[in-house]
Amino acid sequence: MANDHIDITVEPGEVHALLGENGAGKSTLMNQLYGLLQPDEGQIVVNDEPKVFRSPRDAIAAGIGMVHQHFMLVPVFTVAENIALGHEEVRGGPLGWLDRRRSRKDVIETSKRYGLPVDPDALVEDLPVGAQQRVEIVKALTRDVDLLILDEPTAVLTPQETEELLAVMRSLTAMGKSIVFITHKLKEVKAIADRITVVRRGQIVGTATPDTSEDELAALMVGRAVSLEVDKAPAEPGRNVLKIANLVVDDDRGVRAVDGLDLVVRAGEVLGIAGVQGNGQTELVEAVMGLREVRGGTVELDNENLGTMTTKRILRSGVGYIPEDRSHDGVVKEFSVAENLVLDMYDRAPFGNTFKLDAGSVASNAAERIEQFDIRCQSSETPVGTLSGGNQQKVVVAREMSRPLRLFIASQPTRGVDVGSIEFIHNRIVHERDQGTAVLVVSSELDEVVGLADRVAVMYRGRILAIVSPDTPREELGLLMAGITNSKQQAANDAAVQQAANDAADQRAANDAADQRAASDTAVQQAGSDAPEEGTK
Structure with missing residues (x-):
């Protein structure tokens, strides 16, 4: 049972936050309100009138719009075509042709009215995530909705894009629109919500106000006290595991994204990369994982050159990887939970070989991981695409952290995950560090990086501007993320970055010396084999 006798009321002109852990039933509830699912019991009342929604068309007609966690846009269509889809303006009668000019005009007028700038002629596949979300909101507003449902709207946004979205939400409620805001992020709830309803395992377990503390909200969500701080002992770093020297990488448009970057990650430490999204973090990680071409420089794992390896070989060299976009790079949605949990080991014992899978081993592994990582699913045979976003993330984390690792790369590791699961994932990352693994964390959440x-x-x-202590004041980190340093900081930063470059250069020199010795040994052996045998002329 996904929803168990839930009662909720949304008033005009308010932001009503729906808070709950992964799999609590929040999206199921809203999908009924939007006509994608039909309730088995109970009723939906809009403006004192009972309604039955057989499809989203019925919900839209009643003034309800929804922006889904995973956007419902056609990538190869323009913004105007996506917004017109479903209620197209037609010229020349019912069998006429699409009035593209009118569609463009509607988009421009709506985006101006609500302060949501979008380019009506841009292809959706070329837009960043934040802009795609604006398209979804404009699409709902062109239908003249009174209630807008936002399902995990900030899960894939940068902090700057999140602030922009919260400002849009405030402007919409000022115009009399109502918003249901589904999220896991307590700070955002406290910043924007007028009322808060907490759902746990399909039932409402409490209501709250923005004055309720984060600790109290977290406890309501999870049913127990949750630590919002990362608890870890000081690191005991060892050898240099990952060494990156003078790395150069281009983005999808051929523009330089990583520009001569030097970095060293040591065994037994967590190196966090902070920065505004779009400064080369994605391209850096993809280059290390063999997913993007290296234009210059070197990437080494314990002195092995990763630049010549396939992604499969890199994974099997002892590298764990949580990608920033689980839907695109982390799971195969049509495969079962059990199959997704062995995606990188399916052809190796005990899970299988080149010719077949060992179904028993795959199933027993899934049962163990589902319990260990608290993956909420009907069974291990459930298609992973039917799980909530947070539970899909748990599947990725469980797969990547369940084998021996030398290097663990976590890109946005807790994106779309509830506070209880965040606590669990953070503890697992720290445990991995304490086992001697080198850990590289990339996150747009500064609190997560610092913690x-x-x-x-x-x-x-595209460069490492500074390497600093996590105790550095937030104001200072914010200035660094904006590219601003003072002379004292710059001297210390230059020294740290130079040390990383020196370490990489020393390693290259050692490798060159080893190669030279090997070449000399080969030459001596060759000379010996070419020398005439004794007693011959």
């Missing part, structure tokens, strides 16, 4: 990291590398325009 997990033993050292913080600030990335700006």
